[in-house]
Amino acid sequence: MEDNLFRLPPPIPHGAIFVGPDDWLTEPALADRDSWHFTRADQALRWLKAAYAKDSAASSRLLFLHQDAFAAEGGADDLVNWLEELSSLRAPYLPIFLHGGLTAAPLVRFFRAGLFDALVVPLDRSRWVNMLIRAEKRFEIRQQGRLILASSGQTQDLLRNLRRQLGDQTARSASEMLKAQETLEAANRQLNEAVAELSLLYRFGRELSTAGNWDGVLREILKSLAGFIGARGSALILRSAPGGAYSPRQTWQWDESAWDKVIVELKDQVDTSIADGILAPGVFKVDPGPRQESGSGRRIIALPLEHQNTRLGFLLLLLSDPAERDRVSERFLPFLQAVQVVLSEEVASAQLLDRIRDIGAFNARILETVSSAIWVIDENGRTVFCNRTGQEMLTGRVTPGMAPGEILFQVGRGRGEFPLGKLEAGLPELFLDGRLRLDDTDGLLLPFLRDLPDSVFRGEGHVTRSDGTGIPVLLQTSRMPGSIPDQTWLVVVAEDLRETRKLDAERLRSEQLEGLVEMSATLAHEIRNPLMGLSAQAELLADQLPADDKRSRYIEVITGEVDRINGTITRMLNFVRPCEPILTPVFLHDLGRDAIDLVQARAEVKDVTLELLPAEAGCDLRDLEITVDAGQIKQVLLNLLINGVDAAVEGGRVQLRITGSDCLELSDPARGTRREGPGIIIEVLDDGPGFEEGDLERIFRPFYTTKSSGTGLGLAICHKIVAAHDGQIKAGRDDHHTYFRVLLPREAVKQAHLEEKT
Numbered sequence: 067m068e069d070n071l072f073r074l075p076p077p078i079p080h081g082a083i084f085v086g087p088d089d090w091l092t093e094p095a096l097a098d099r100d101s102w103h104f105t106r107a108d109q110a111l112r113w114l115k116a117a118y119a120k121d122s123a124a125s126s127r128l129l130f131l132h133q134d135a136f137a138a139e140g141g142a143d144d145l146v147n148w149l150e151e152l153s154s155l156r157a158p159y160l161p162i163f164l165h166g167g168l169t170a171a172p173l174v175r176f177f178r179a180g181l182f183d184a185l186v187v188p189l190d191r192s193r194w195v196n197m198l199i200r201a202e203k204r205f206e207i208r209q210q211g212r213l214i215l216a217s218s219g220q221t222q223d224l225l226r227n228l229r230r231q232l233g234d235q236t237a238r239s240a241s242e243m244l245k246a247q248e249t250l251e252a253a254n255r256q257l258n259e260a261v262a263e264l265s266l267l268y269r270f271g272r273e274l275s276t277a278g279n280w281d282g283v284l285r286e287i288l289k290s291l292a293g294f295i296g297a298r299g300s301a302l303i304l305r306s307a308p309g310g311a312y313s314p315r316q317t318w319q320w321d322e323s324a325w326d327k328v329i330v331e332l333k334d335q336v337d338t339s340i341a342d343g344i345l346a347p348g349v350f351k352v353d354p355g356p357r358q359e360s361g362s363g364r365r366i367i368a369l370p371l372e373h374q375n376t377r378l379g380f381l382l383l384l385l386s387d388p389a390e391r392d393r394v395s396e397r398f399l400p401f402l403q404a405v406q407v408v409l410s411e412e413v414a415s416a417q418l419l420d421r422i423r424d425i426g427a428f429n430a431r432i433l434e435t436v437s438s439a440i441w442v443i444d445e446n447g448r449t450v451f452c453n454r455t456g457q458e459m460l461t462g463r464v465t466p467g468m469a470p471g472e473i474l475f476q477v478g479r480g481r482g483e484f485p486l487g488k489l490e491a492g493l494p495e496l497f498l499d500g501r502l503r504l505d506d507t508d509g510l511l512l513p514f515l516r517d518l519p520d521s522v523f524r525g526e527g528h529v530t531r532s533d534g535t536g537i538p539v540l541l542q543t544s545r546m547p548g549s550i551p552d553q554t555w556l557v558v559v560a561e562d563l564r565e566t567r568k569l570d571a572e573r574l575r576s577e578q579l580e581g582l583v584e585m586s587a588t589l590a591h592e593i594r595n596p597l598m599g600l601s602a603q604a605e606l607l608a609d610q611l612p613a614d615d616k617r618s619r620y621i622e623v624i625t626g627e628v629d630r631i632n633g634t635i636t637r638m639l640n641f642v643r644p645c646e647p648i649l650t651p652v653f654l655h656d657l658g659r660d661a662i663d664l665v666q667a668r669a670e671v672k673d674v675t676l677e678l679l680p681a682e683a684g685c686d687l688r689d690l691e692i693t694v695d696a697g698q699i700k701q702v703l704l705n706l707l708i709n710g711v712d713a714a715v716e717g718g719r720v721q722l723r724i725t726g727s728d729c730l731e732l733s734d735p736a737r738g739t740r741r742e743g744p745g746i747i748i749e750v751l752d753d754g755p756g757f758e759e760g761d762l763e764r765i766f767r768p769f770y771t772t773k774s775s776g777t778g779l780g781l782a783i784c785h786k787i788v789a790a791h792d793g794q795i796k797a798g799r800d801d802h803h804t805y806f807r808v809l810l811p812r813e814a815v816k817q818a819h820l821e822e823k824t
Contacts, residue, residue: 072132072164075191079128079198083159085110086132107135107148118157126158126205133165142172146179153180158208160201164189263401266294267408274412284316291405292318295398296390297383303329304371304379304413312379320384365391369406373414381409439529439539441558444548447497447512450555459539459562460494460501462531494532496558503528504541512556521545521556529560538563593631601628647695647790654690654699654724654746661703662722665711674714676707679723690726692746692812698787699810702795705780706750706806713754713804723749732794732809745793748808756804757797765797784808 072090084091084103091103104110110129129152136145149161160182173184182204183197270287277283288300299320303312312329314322322328365388369381383402385391395402433440439456441449457465496502497512504511504527515523523543528536539560548555608621655678662676669676703722710720730745757765766785788795793810 071166071187073188074130075189075194077198079201081126082128082130083110083114084130084132085135086130086164087134090132090134105135107131107144111148111151114152114157114159115155118155126160126208128201129159129161131161131163133163133168142175146175149176149179149181158205160204162197162201262294263398263404266290267401267404270405271408271412274408274416280416281316285318288316288318292383295383295394295402297394298386299384301382301384302379302409303382305377315379320382367391367395367402369402369409371406371410371413373410376414378410378413378417381406437562439560439562441496441560442546443497443512443556443558445554447495449493449495452493452496456496456560457493459529459537459560460496460531462533462535496529501530502541502558503530515543515556518543521554526563527560538567597628597632601625604628647698647787649693649695651691651693652696652699654692654694654748657696657700658703658722658724658748661700661707664704665707668708669711669720672711672714673717674711675719676711677719677721679721690724690746692810694791694810695787698790702784702787702808703748703750705784706808709780709806710750710752710754710804714752715754718753721749721751723747723751725749730809730811732792732811743811745809745811748810750806751800751803753802754804756799766795 072086074091078101081100082102084101085107086103086105088105102110102113104113114129131145136142136148138144145163152159152161161180163176163181163184164187165184167186168184173181176184182201185193185197269290273283273287274280284302288302292298292300299318301317301320301322302315303325304315305312314325365385367383367385369383371378371381383394385394433451433453436453437455439459440451440453441456442451444450452460454465494501502511504514504525507514507525507527515521521543522545523541525541527539527541529539530536540563542559542561544557546555546557547553604621604624608618608625611618611621658678662678666676707720707722714720725747726744727747728744729742730747731742732745766781785795788808788810791810793808796807796809798805798807
């Protein structure tokens with residue numbers, strides 16, 4: 067084996083012991099480091115035993131073992147035995163084995179026998195230095211252990227001395243220990259009593275703070291308080307409102323037939339602050355007045371409950387006699403004062419919380435019933451609050467009503483957060499989902515609104531529903547403080563403009579109709595005069611022509627067209643003329659039969675069957691009596707039946723159904739609401755092709771018709787007549803039939819002229 071394999075890199079540790087071949091170490095520096103070199107392992111072991119026996123406090127040393135020192139047969143066993151003997155010395159030596167690459171099995175045996183480390187040669191400087199550092203730390207740990215053992219011995223000696231001294235002192239001062247024990251027991255009793263009082267106070271405060279209903283809690287508190295101090299009964303007297311009268315809120319074992327008298331005497335004595343009645347600031351002794359039983363000997367301790375110079379009520383404790391009252395006052399005075407403070411604060415807090423809840427519930431009702439949609443948006447664009455109108459505007463669905471207490475929990479919900487499930491999960495966000503658009507404004511709306519001065523904006527826009535429908539709105543925004551300091555929320559109020567737009571359209575239509583009235587009157591005057599002249603001239607020509615003259619046919623055409631034009635002018639004047647119904651009791655079933663008889667001839671020409679459906683089973687025809695203008699309603703029936711006949715296919719059927727209803731729902735245009743009441747439903751059904759898309763919105767407009775001929779005034783006149791009777795007329799498609807449905811109340815709401823009965 068080459069020598070340089072086992073050459074040790076610097077630095078060489080001071081005081082090290084080397085066991086190995088003679089030619090292993092040739093460096094003269096070893097002598098300067100108080101190092102030793104042995105060629106034989108047994109020789110080195112004897113030297114170590116002798117050195118440790120001579121000086122057990124010798125300094126720690128590193129033992130470097132060359133593998134050649136144990137190269138003989140059975141060298142592994144020799145090394146194990148050598149290490150075990152070294153370990154038995156319990157000397158501060160760390161053996162380190164230098165080898166050329168042994169397997170793990172023998173190395174495990176060596177470590178178990180006490181080997182500190184094993185290094186594979188050749189050695190590089192980093193491994194060598196790391197080994198030296200570990201060895202140094204091991205020496206430090208051993209040294210600390212020795213110091214601890216030495217200190218432990220000194221401590222044990224000291225403890226033995228102290229035990230002896232303590233035994234002596236215990237024997238000399240047994241009486242003093244007994245006195246100290248008695249003092250500790252007294253202090254312990256006082257501590258237990260104080261702990262019991264504190265525990266009771268804590269329970270009172272906790273139960274009052276967490277209770278939703280004070281009835282049972284107050285009775286239990288009064289019972290516990292009376293039992294704790296030894297009172298016969300207790301009562302809590304409170305004012306129903308600030309400045310109101312006193313009345314018992316809760317009592318325990320205190321039956322009083324005239325509480326009002328007790329309260330008057332109590333208030334008189336406490337408010338006059340009788341000197342001998344004052345136990346402590348705010349605590350009074352109250353003697354029974356002349357109205358109470360003088361022989362009972364009962365006495366009362368009264369604790370006025372006050373908060374911010376406002377008298378809230380009294381806590382009364384009923385004792386058996388004056389001596390018992392004095393004993394309780396002396397023993398429990400601090401405790402009673404603490405109870406007084408706890409009850410005063412809790413009662414004041416409860417009253418304040420009730421007022422806050424009332425205000426919150428009132429505000430919640432306002433937010434839920436207001437017709438405008440209201441959103442509160444946080445700084446990230448998420449919804450903090452959305453009222454019922456806003457939810458319905460976004461979803462298009464009716465939102466169920468909630469109690470005011472539940473509404474308060476909606477505040478602070480945020481996107482996707484539903485703490486109590488009060489808001490539906492599908493509610494979209496106004497800004498984050500892009501549901502709001504402002505007219506003449508592009509880009510992101512939230513930054514635009516926040517950058518405005520004080521975030522104040524007023525203008526029109528559109529809110530898009532979940533079904534894609536756009537709702538025109540008048541938008542107003544403002545800024546409000548958030549839930550934490552330096553937080554700002556945006557308040558968005560949107561007013562639905564659909565009804566306003568409809569009213570604007572109706573107002574424009576009314577203005578147009580006013581112009582139409584004036585124009586119609588002028589045209590009727592200007593057209594009828596020439597028509598009368600044409601008719602007169604045509605009659606003169608007809609008289610002058612022979613009876614068999616073929617030109618008479620042209621005269622008939624002229625007079626027929628003149629009559630047609632005159633009829634058109636008459637219908638137009640009927641439409642624009644104010645409709646003032648003359649109301650009389652009428653049986654609609656009879657009126658319907660007459661209308662069918664009048665249209666029957668026109669139906670036979672087209673081979674259409676007219677049918678008046680019978681009344682419902684159990685319905686008396688007298689139930690179909692209604693107060694209307696018979697002529698006008700008959701005109702409505704005629705127009706609807708004629709339209710049905712014209713729309714029906716050849717060989718088709720037109721049906722008239724008249725039914726009564728005890729709960730007919732009608733709109734009230736005067737109030738903008740809906741009302742319910744008894745009424746009549748008239749339906750005309752035909753089996754024609756129905757309406758084209760978009761016709762339903764225009765069929766009741768004047769001069770709009772789907773026929774190839776006609777003026778388009780028939781349905782408009784029907785609508786006008788029905789409206790004058792406070793009713794409604796609707797059209798639609800049901801299965802295979804087209805229907806016109808007239809809803810009439812039994813008694814007209816509007817003022818009308820009643821025909822006098824003769």
